[in-house]
Amino acid sequence: MTAPFVIAVDGPAASGKGTIATRLGAAYGLPVLDTGLLYRAVGVLALRAGADLDDEAAAAAVARGLSAGLLDDPEFRTRGAGEAASRVAVHPAVRAALLEMQQAFAAQAGGSVLDGRDIGTVIAPHAPAKLYVTASPQVRAERRWKQLAGEGVAYDEVLADIRRRDARDGGRENAPMRQADDAVLLDTSEMTIEQATDAARRIVEAARARWVNS
Numbered sequence: 001m002t003a004p005f006v007i008a009v010d011g012p013a014a015s016g017k018g019t020i021a022t023r024l025g026a027a028y029g030l031p032v033l034d035t036g037l038l039y040r041a042v043g044v045l046a047l048r049a050g051a052d053l054d055d056e057a058a059a060a061a062v063a064r065g066l067s068a069g070l071l072d073d074p075e076f077r078t079r080g081a082g083e084a085a086s087r088v089a090v091h092p093a094v095r096a097a098l099l100e101m102q103q104a105f106a107a108q109a110g111g112s113v114l115d116g117r118d119i120g121t122v123i124a125p126h127a128p129a130k131l132y133v134t135a136s137p138q139v140r141a142e143r144r145w146k147q148l149a150g151e152g153v154a155y156d157e158v159l160a161d162i163r164r165r166d167a168r169d170g171g172r173e174n175a176p177m178r179q180a181d182d183a184v185l186l187d188t189s190e191m192t193i194e195q196a197t198d199a200a201r202r203i204v205e206a207a208r209a210r211w212v213n214s
Helices: 017-028 035-048 056-064 079-089 092-106 119-123 137-147 155-170 193-212
Strands: 006-010 032-034 112-116 129-134 184-187
Touching: 006 017, 006 119, 006 193, 017 032, 017 112, 017 129, 017 193, 032 035, 032 092, 035 056, 035 079, 035 092, 035 112, 056 092, 079 092, 079 155, 092 112, 092 119, 112 119, 119 129, 129 193, 137 155, 184 193
Parallel strands: 006 112, 006 129, 032 112, 129 184
Antiparallel strands: none
């Protein structure tokens, strides 16, 4: 039992994975990394530098210069940042540039929780606990629309964004998002966040029992 207890939480945008990851971290006393924030930062910083988000080399250069101290910018939490993140995340060079930072976080001796799109498949493929959190596009759009209430965006626009990001994140050969073969699927479409968190904890408890006895 020398490997750290890592909880990998993957899934599409607005599935609830971030809230679930945060609550799991609090429940188990583990640090949490929202890896999507790294890609949001790369997207926003690339735009600020005047770079084309479809220019893989330019986006990768921004990713290589990223540090944890730059992640507190509130602009990284906006709708535009999410769209930018989805565009830069499909670049293999960007993902490679951020790989070491994420794997170092996952390697902490005490364990950790990471949420994103390729945690269970690439970042921490040997994580003892893996969840793939999802929900219908309509439910995810409604959740994101409520989060963006102050930005004056229409629900239909958010739904279109969700569908576009889903296609980009999982619809191409080099796209990052897919469920790991050994991840447990958690569909939160008909769940409150409390119900989803309880279900996630049951999944993690089962995984933790296997890990302790391995």
